[in-house]
Amino acid sequence: MMVPALRITRVSKHFDTAKGRVTAVEDVSLDIMQGEFISIIGPSGCGKSTLMNMVGGLLTEYDGEILLDGKKVSGCQPEIGMVFQEESTFPWRTAIENVAFPLEAAGLPRDKRVARARDLLDLVGLSGFENHYPAELSGGMRQRIAIARTLAFEPRILLMDEPFAALDEQTRMLLGDKVVQIQQQLKQTTLLITHNISEAVALSDRVLIMTFRPGRIKRVLDIDLPRPRSSEMMGSEKFASYVAEIWRDLREEASKGLQESEAAAR
Amino acid sequence: MLASILRPPPLIARTLVFVALLGAWELASLAGMVSRFIAPPPSEVFPAIATLFTDNDLVAAFLRTFGEVFAAAGIGSILGMIIGWWLHHDRTAGRAYTDWIAASAAAPLVLLFPLFLVLFGRNAATIIAMGAVSALPPVILKTKEGLDNVRVVLIDVGRTFRLTRWQQVKMILFPASLPTIFTGLRLGLVFALINVVGVEFLIGFGGLGLMIAELGDRFEIAGMYAAILFVVLCSATFFFLTEKLETWLLSAR
Numbered sequence: 001m002m003v004p005a006l007r008i009t010r011v012s013k014h015f016d017t018a019k020g021r022v023t024a025v026e027d028v029s030l031d032i033m034q035g036e037f038i039s040i041i042g043p044s045g046c047g048k049s050t051l052m053n054m055v056g057g058l059l060t061e062y063d064g065e066i067l068l069d070g071k072k073v074s075g076c077q078p079e080i081g082m083v084f085q086e087e088s089t090f091p092w093r094t095a096i097e098n099v100a101f102p103l104e105a106a107g108l109p110r111d112k113r114v115a116r117a118r119d120l121l122d123l124v125g126l127s128g129f130e131n132h133y134p135a136e137l138s139g140g141m142r143q144r145i146a147i148a149r150t151l152a153f154e155p156r157i158l159l160m161d162e163p164f165a166a167l168d169e170q171t172r173m174l175l176g177d178k179v180v181q182i183q184q185q186l187k188q189t190t191l192l193i194t195h196n197i198s199e200a201v202a203l204s205d206r207v208l209i210m211t212f213r214p215g216r217i218k219r220v221l222d223i224d225l226p227r228p229r230s231s232e233m234m235g236s237e238k239f240a241s242y243v244a245e246i247w248r249d250l251r252e253e254a255s256k257g258l259q260e261s262e263a264a265a266r
Numbered sequence: 267m268l269a270s271i272l273r274p275p276p277l278i279a280r281t282l283v284f285v286a287l288l289g290a291w292e293l294a295s296l297a298g299m300v301s302r303f304i305a306p307p308p309s310e311v312f313p314a315i316a317t318l319f320t321d322n323d324l325v326a327a328f329l330r331t332f333g334e335v336f337a338a339a340g341i342g343s344i345l346g347m348i349i350g351w352w353l354h355h356d357r358t359a360g361r362a363y364t365d366w367i368a369a370s371a372a373a374p375l376v377l378l379f380p381l382f383l384v385l386f387g388r389n390a391a392t393i394i395a396m397g398a399v400s401a402l403p404p405v406i407l408k409t410k411e412g413l414d415n416v417r418v419v420l421i422d423v424g425r426t427f428r429l430t431r432w433q434q435v436k437m438i439l440f441p442a443s444l445p446t447i448f449t450g451l452r453l454g455l456v457f458a459l460i461n462v463v464g465v466e467f468l469i470g471f472g473g474l475g476l477m478i479a480e481l482g483d484r485f486e487i488a489g490m491y492a493a494i495l496f497v498v499l500c501s502a503t504f505f506f507l508t509e510k511l512e513t514w515l516l517s518a519r
Contacts, residue, residue: 060420086419092441093515102427105437153427226352 003070004031005189006055006157011064012214013050023214024050028064030208032219034156037183037190039200040208041250043257047215048193049085052161056082068157081155085162089134089142089149096123096130099148107151120148123182140171145201147179157189164199168231172196176203177230184228197250198234201242203227209249219249271423306488312439314492322477324496331462331473334390338397339458343451346402350450364410371403376464383469393465393472400461401454408450412443414423448512455508459501 014027024047032038042047051061053068057076066073068080089098096117103113121127124144134142143163150158160179164172179211180203194200200207201223209219223242225233233239274282288308294306296301302310318324353360353367378397386392416439424438465474474497481490 056426058425076426076428078428080426082422084419084422086417088419088423089439090420090438092444101437105345105424105427105429129507150426 002033005031005034005036005069006071006191007065008032008055009065009067011051011054011062011066013047013054013059013062016196022101023119025054025062026214026216028217030213030220032191032200034189035187036206037180037192037204038206038208038211039192039194039204040202041194041197041211041246042210043214043250043254044263045257046210046212046253048210049161050209051215052082052159052191052193056080056159057234058082063266069101078153079156081150081158083143083147083150083158083160083163085165087134087142087166089145091134094131094133095126095137095141095145098134098145099152101149103151111165116152117148118198120151121145123185124148125178137154138171139168140175143167143175144178147182151182151186153212155188157191158183160192161194162193164194164196172199179203180229197243197246198239200246201239202229207242207246209246210253212253212260221246277393282472303485303487306491311489311491311495314488315496318477318489318492318496322481322493324477324493327473327477328496329473331466331475332465334393334472335397335455335459338394339451339455341398342454342458343402343405345398346405346450346454347409348449349402350447351413353406353410354413360414361409366383366405367403367406371407375400376461376468379468381449381467382465388469388471390472392469393462396465397458397462401458404453404457405447405450408442408453409447412440412450414444415446416442434481435441445516448516450510452505454514456501456505459504462495465496 008028008030011028012023013027015022015024028051030038040051042048050059054062055073057073057080060075068077071081075239086200090101093101096114099117099120100113101115108116118127118130121130124147126141126144126148129141134145137145143166147160147163163179164175166177176199179190192200192203204223207221207223208217209221210216211218216247222240225236225242227240267298271299273279274376288439289306291300292307292309295302295305349367355363376396378399379392380390382395382399386395391416397501417482421434421437463475466472467479468475470476470479478490478497481487481493
């Protein structure tokens with residue numbers, strides 16, 4: 001039997017806050033195979049980002065086990081790359097310097113890292129913007145720089161935490177197409193966190209639906225749509241039925257989250 | 267049309283107000299409303315700048331004062347950045363002492379000059395020490411603020427790329443906080459300048475401050491105002507130059 005690229009076994013995470021103990025993630029188990037594209041969808045506050053930070057090695061204290069190729073993950077690994085929801089480009093570096101950042105830190109000679117960064121900028125469709133500073137570029141372009149920068153380390157596993165959340169709908173769809181295209185090209189194992197149902201269906205092989213606090217896996221749904229995919233298939237009947245199915249499961253959780261945040265505001 | 271005359275562009279407005287104030291001063295002096303011994307008219311003050319060069323060795327005084335300012339600001343900046351780093355790094359210490367530093371930034375530290383006079387004697391060391399102490403608070407506060415406000419996500423990016431501790435500092439923390447630290451360094455420089463000239467004046471030792479005191483003592487009032495004007499011009503130029511330097515350095519980061 002094939003060893004999964006990433007194996008998450010009975011992982012839980014509690015936070016001690018002023019209001020007492022909060023369970024962010026509870027008993028999550030999941031096997032991710034090499035080259036798979038998985039989306040995790042859930043209401044705000046379901047512990048999606050916490051889960052990703054544990055897989056990425058940013059959070060090291062938790063219950064359970066996360067294995068990368070059968071070896072326990074402790075701290076950040078070069079095989080695992082992360083793209084963050086927040087704006088994360090370095091404002092004092094140009095586009096190409098941003099992308100070359102991890103290569104510079106790893107001590108790669110200048111000509112090599114510049115050549116590699118140039119290829120990656122080309123891959124994310126930003127040729128010609130090498131010498132622009134992030135402040136001169138749009139939000140979507142900055143997020144593509146961040147993606148290219150993460151890819152520079154050639155991670156085998158790519159974790160993306162709502163990378164398109166701050167973008168408008170159209171940019172989000174175009175960028176989603178780009179991400180699928182790159183993922184198919186590089187055959188990267190990808191874990192995407194999102195709260196956008198259509199995005200999850202359009203991009204993924206499997207969609208994980210999480211419950212509202214504590215975050216548990218409510219359901220895993222296989223998306224049986226042909227590849228290569230693009231946002232154009234969003235009009236199909238099958239696509240619509242997946243979206244409806246996910247929303248049925250998600251609706252209950254989302255309203256729990258809404259009720260709780262309204263109760264807290266009172 | 268009328269609106270553009272009433273609201274001229276900033277540079278013209280600035281020049282007009284300056285000329286008008288000088289004119290009012292000149293007229294008040296000519297009309298005998300202000301004693302020449304209290305405030306001689308600009309027509310006497312400006313020519314007196316030239317005599318400062320010939321009779322009072324303005325260049326030597328200038329070099330001396332600015333040498334002291336640079337020494338003071340240099341010591342204050344280095345110490346201030348180290349202390350600022352420590353207050354950022356050690357959260358308990360940061361919470362314990364930051365308010366003190368903020369309070370000392372608002373205090374007239376120049377009043378401590380007798381203490382320094384006793385410690386170092388009546389010489390350049392006292393002046394430099396005083397200037398360095400006054401440069402400290404803004405440098406400490408702005409260094410800490412700059413480091414505290416580096417966005418967590420940028421540090422996380424560094425962690426995912428497995429940067430060493432030193433690389434985190436050099437490649438992320440330092441460049442990210444540099445604009446704020448620079449504000450502190452510039453404020454520190456200005457505070458050092460004010461205090462160096464002030465202490466020179468008070469203890470009658472050194473460059474431009476001493477010159478102003480002596481001119482006053484000799485009742486060369488026009489000369490005294492000319493010297494004050496010169497100090498103001500120098501500080502303004504200085505501030506402008508550091509601003510340019512900052513822009514240049516930040517673009518080269």
